[in-house]
Amino acid sequence: MGMLYGGVDGGGSGSRFSILDNEGRVVAKSEGECTNQWLVGIDKVLDSVEDMWRRAFQSINQTPTQLEGLGLSLSGVEAAHVKQEILEKMATKYPHVAKRVVPVNDSCGAVFTAFKHGGVVLLAGTGSNCQLVSQSSNGDISLVGCGGWGHLLGDEGGGGIC
DSSP: OOOEEEEEEEOSSOEEEEEEETTSOEEEEEEESOOOHHHHOHHHHHHHHHHHHHHHHHHTTOOOOOEEEEEEEETTOOSHHHHHHHHHHHHHHOTTTEEEEEEEEHHHHHHHHHOSSEEEEEEESSSEEEEEEEEOTTSOEEEEEEEOSOTTTOOTTSTTTO
16 A cells, blocks of 8 residues: 555544545545544543544555554644643554654644645634634744634634534
């Protein structure tokens, strides 16, 4: 199969995991539970990621193998210390999943799927969020936006309120 990469679109209601080949073609998919660390905790989030990774390979009757890279686009992942904790726990508990892991918030995943250097995204799922996401020439990502506090703190634009 060659080199494989993975991506997670993780939200408050459910999550999707995709495995892509080095040409960018989706070769396997799976779905899972909530991966918002504020709702279920980082340990449960990473358990779900590993489970979706395993089930994605099972869906194509392949033995799970380590991915070259894994992008984790997860709601509730904004702070640097949260990203660091995810990296540390993936490295110690699930090193077999991917050689490199990049955690970002769900706004970044949505924008960088469509645009190379950034853009504006409006998310309206379990929660809602509007962000301007940009990437500098040295790779630093900046976010400016409103919302994204989650349905527990009052998120009238999200489905969790409806």
